[in-house]
Each structure stands twice: as structure tokens, then as C-alpha cells.
Amino acid sequence: MVEIRWHSRAGQGAVSGAKGLGDVVATTGKEVQAFALYGSAKRGAALRAYNRIDDEVIFNHAKFMYPDFVLVIDPALALSDNITVNDKPETKYIITTHLTKEELIASIPDLHDKADRVFVVDCIQISLDTIKRSMPNAPMLGAFVKISGMFELDYFLENMKRVLQKFPQKIIDANMDAITRAYNEVN
Amino acid sequence: MAEKFDLNDREVWDGNYAASQALRQAQVDVVVAYPITPSTPIVENYGAYVANGYIDGEFVMVESEHAAMSGCIGASAAGGRVSTATSSQGFALMAEVLYQASGMRLPIVLNVVNRALASPLNVRGDHSDMYLGRDAGWIQMGAFNAQEAYDLALCAFKVAENHSVRLPVMVHQDGFITSHTAQNVYPLMDDVAYDFIGDIVPVDDMLDFSRPVTYGAQTEEDWHFEHKARQHKAIMDSTGVIDNAFEEFEKLTGRKYNRVESYNMEDADVAIIALGTTVETAVVAAKRLRESEGVKAGVVAIRCFRPFPYEEVREALKNVKSIAVTDRSSPGGAMGAFFNEVSAAMYTSESRPLVTNFIYGLGGRDFSIDEAIRIFKEQQAHADAGHITTEIQQFSGLRGPHLGFFKTARS
Numbered sequence: 001m002v003e004i005r006w007h008s009r010a011g012q013g014a015v016s017g018a019k020g021l022g023d024v025v026a027t028t029g030k031e032v033q034a035f036a037l038y039g040s041a042k043r044g045a046a047l048r049a050y051n052r053i054d055d056e057v058i059f060n061h062a063k064f065m066y067p068d069f070v071l072v073i074d075p076a077l078a079l080s081d082n083i084t085v086n087d088k089p090e091t092k093y094i095i096t097t098h099l100t101k102e103e104l105i106a107s108i109p110d111l112h113d114k115a116d117r118v119f120v121v122d123c124i125q126i127s128l129d130t131i132k133r134s135m136p137n138a139p140m141l142g143a144f145v146k147i148s149g150m151f152e153l154d155y156f157l158e159n160m161k162r163v164l165q166k167f168p169q170k171i172i173d174a175n176m177d178a179i180t181r182a183y184n185e186v187n
Numbered sequence: 188m189a190e191k192f193d194l195n196d197r198e199v200w201d202g203n204y205a206a207s208q209a210l211r212q213a214q215v216d217v218v219v220a221y222p223i224t225p226s227t228p229i230v231e232n233y234g235a236y237v238a239n240g241y242i243d244g245e246f247v248m249v250e251s252e253h254a255a256m257s258g259c260i261g262a263s264a265a266g267g268r269v270s271t272a273t274s275s276q277g278f279a280l281m282a283e284v285l286y287q288a289s290g291m292r293l294p295i296v297l298n299v300v301n302r303a304l305a306s307p308l309n310v311r312g313d314h315s316d317m318y319l320g321r322d323a324g325w326i327q328m329g330a331f332n333a334q335e336a337y338d339l340a341l342c343a344f345k346v347a348e349n350h351s352v353r354l355p356v357m358v359h360q361d362g363f364i365t366s367h368t369a370q371n372v373y374p375l376m377d378d379v380a381y382d383f384i385g386d387i388v389p390v391d392d393m394l395d396f397s398r399p400v401t402y403g404a405q406t407e408e409d410w411h412f413e414h415k416a417r418q419h420k421a422i423m424d425s426t427g428v429i430d431n432a433f434e435e436f437e438k439l440t441g442r443k444y445n446r447v448e449s450y451n452m453e454d455a456d457v458a459i460i461a462l463g464t465t466v467e468t469a470v471v472a473a474k475r476l477r478e479s480e481g482v483k484a485g486v487v488a489i490r491c492f493r494p495f496p497y498e499e500v501r502e503a504l505k506n507v508k509s510i511a512v513t514d515r516s517s518p519g520g521a522m523g524a525f526f527n528e529v530s531a532a533m534y535t536s537e538s539r540p541l542v543t544n545f546i547y548g549l550g551g552r553d554f555s556i557d558e559a560i561r562i563f564k565e566q567q568a569h570a571d572a573g574h575i576t577t578e579i580q581q582f583s584g585l586r587g588p589h590l591g592f593f594k595t596a597r598s
Binding site: 027032 | 197198199201331332361363364365367368369370371464465467468553554555556557
């Protein structure tokens, strides 16, 4: 079982990102779950979204988890939200930021002893450059593909095209660019 | 002729989307709706399917849930295949009309996405609304995940429209935990799903002008009781039709449903009996506890809440020493309603096991594997002692001081 926790603000697309990821993972024959904790949250409110991935049918419906990956798609939440809660000694962090990895870790005491498991990527800038607005979910997926090693990039891109098929070609292309750039830039 | 909808063998759908796909495949003639969180996407999607030509049907928007169910009654009495969806306060506002639908023996399918009742206002899942409908004369089925929300919606039409049943059916799923959680769902192809249900053959349809009929007539003490008794008998007798529908569904899909589901119960000493998504979380806990500590834990689940499966519950729990009955609804000054029903079933059994009650998960409070394990261990302690060592009713997952009521008066 792989468990993933997304930290996001309502409107940044964590729920769509989690569902899109679930959709692609399911094509590999695995069982998936994608859900979020929001409800009546307004745009800008902090929220958490979740994925579970397993070879067996997933029976656990609890929200509680010890995540294997923590994906932070809002730069400020890395500082203000408790992103390390319920983590494990091997939990990996992918955090969107304009800072260098060293600068980011220096500013978050909880990450000081986890430096080898922290990865950074500027999902906001990448989405501004490619999708032309702040939509950090797609770049985060690219970074996750790289860090998790769960798929080949080309496989993921092909399947994301299917997930996005109802959108105009221009938007699909921009998302593919965003995923590819983040895949190459995450470090 | 409806447009073809592209479906894959394996989809990733949440419970709402899954239920709406069942409505599309059933080619529901009329949906009358007033949307409410978290069930909104079911009727919203139906409206989109109609607008985009995927269903030859009619989507009627009204001013309240009371009007929504009233409209469903009209359309159903006219002879159509009819469905809608609601939750919480919307369900409460429908309450009056739910009794009218069942009293008129109309085969409406209501998708209930369970949500807490205010006050305080809360959009998340608990079973307050489901319990509110338990005496309304409807068949009530419960889904534990998105796949089942889809499967049971298909089965619901087949049961409701059967001429020996002719009763409305609710299909319940947990708000957010099922309705907004995307999971792998394996749908039937459109023609297979439709053929499983078949065409609706209306009884006494009001649009048959050659044979005028009256619906909702007045009966005072002369006939009201007989009508209600027949209605009760019809719901009690629906078990055979439900079982047949589940058997036919298994032949098509390999997915077998039972009015009572049992997990790891063959040799179980202690059990949790539950409704909704809690069932599956408890199953994970039971397996872990068996592996880690050798506690013989099992789970019994109610698939069909009405008609209540007394005999099957008794059979499933007959060899158990201690049972935790979990109620996800504020009991308001009594034991949980589900506890009362399980207790009634077990009191008339040979073994008369210990039965305890947990109130949990109100307003969407998380129910974790660890908490299920704790509850199992407590049941083991009762079993070892031979009597209930705690209060009979306890609150689970509550912040603040422990809350419990009633001690056993039996040694």
C-alpha cells in the first residue's frame, strides 16, 4: 500500500490532481482511492487530499494515514501547515517553492532531519509559464512521477491525455508541458 | 434513441458518479430533483446526460425536496421509471412524502448520500438521515463503496419494479467517504445493465386512460390498517425478490451481494456489526488483529437495512461471544436503533451473546483501524470475563471525558 497526502488550497487542483493520479494508476491494474477533506471550504482555504494505491482492493475508508509521500502544492502551506504530521522515517516530501532546497529546509525546522527525503520544484512558476495561470497540480504530478519512479514519463503522459480528453487540445498540450518540465526540474 | 456513452471496463469513479451512471444505464424516464450536498452530482449528472442526449428522459427542477419527491410520485404513478437523490435536511423535508410514495406502492429509487442532520450544520457523513427513513415503508440497501453504489442502484430498480414488490427503494452511500472518494469501479456495458433491469411494466399507470385509477385515496379506521398491514407484508416478503436480484447480478458480474454480509466469521469469538464504509475499515482491523494477536475477530454488515434481516443476523452471530453494534446516528436519549434491532434478534437466539453499543462517527468523525481494533479487544475482554465489563453504550472517537451509559444487570 502506498499512501499519499496532498497539502493544497481550495482552487489549486489537489482534488483533481489526486483523482487524475488515481485514474492513471488504475490503468496499470492497481486499485486506487482518491479523496479529500474539504466540504464547505472556500477558495484559498487549506485542504488535504489523499491517495491510496495497492495491489489488493482497498478496504480502508479511514481518513487517517501514515503517508509515504507528502505533496505540497502551495508554497506558504509548507511553512504554515503541519506537513510532517503522522509521517514515517521513509516519508518523502515534494514541495513547491521558489526557494532552493537548502533555503526551504533552513526555514522549516521540522524538515531539518529529513533533508535527504525532501525534494523541491516550483510548480507555481511552471504552471504560469505553461498553463498561463497558477495551477500547480499538473506540475506536481510530473514531479511525483520522477521521485516515486512509479511510471515511465511517456506512459504517464499518454494516460493523462486520456484523463484530460474533454479539454481543448491547447490545454492538454500545456498540461503535458507542465508535467514534463516538473519531471525534469524537481531536485 | 440515446447517444452511446464511452465506457471502459475499469473506471475510476466516486460514489456519486457511479450512481449517476446507473441512472443513465437504467434509462430513467424522469428525475425530479432539488440538489443538496453531498448528493448533488447524481442529479446534476443525470441532467447533463439528458441535455447531451445520453438519456431519453426528463429532468425536472423544483423548489424543494418535498416537491421533488412529490414530482417523483406523480411521474411514477403515471407509469415512468423514476429516481432522484438527496441527503440530510433534504431527506428530512422529503419525509412526509416518503410515506406517500410507499403507501401508494410506487417503485421509485432514491439515492441517499448519507449526511448528518443539523444543528450544528454539517455536510459530512453520518446515518441520521438514513435512520429518519427507517419506518417509511421503503426498502433500504446500503453500499460500502463506489462500486456498490453503482451495483445496488441497478439492483434497486429490478427489485422495486418487480410486481410482487412494488415498493420504493433507497440506496444509501456514505457522504464524502463514498460519494466523493474515487475508486476503481468495474461497470457493466450499457445493454447488459439495461437488460438486467428490463423494461418497466407499470401497474395501474395513470396514463392508461382506458382504465382510470385513483392514487392516495382516503381511508379511515375502516381500511387504513389493512392497507398498512399489506404494505408491511409486502416489504417483509420482498426478501426473496432481493435475493433473486442479487443472484442474477452475481451471474453477470461475479460480485455477490447478501442481505447480511459476513467477513472472517467462521470461527469468530468477537464481532463488530456495522453499516456503510465502517464495515470495510473494520474488516481490515479484524484481519490485522487475527495476524498480530490471534484474536478471533469478525465483521457482520447489513446490506439490507429494511426489511431488517433478523434471521440472517441471528445466524451470522450465533457462535460469537461478544458483539459491538455501531450506530452512526445520535440516539437522542436511547440506545442506538441498530443496537436495539440486533439485540432483539440475539435475545431470541440460543446463545444470547453479550451485545454492546458504540455511538461513533457523527458528522463525519473519522473511524480508524486503530479504533476498530480497540473495540474488538474490548469485546474480547467481555468474552473472557463472561459479562460486559464497560457501560453497555459508549461513545467512540469522542474528544473530552469518556461518555457511556447503562451497566449490565446480568452476571
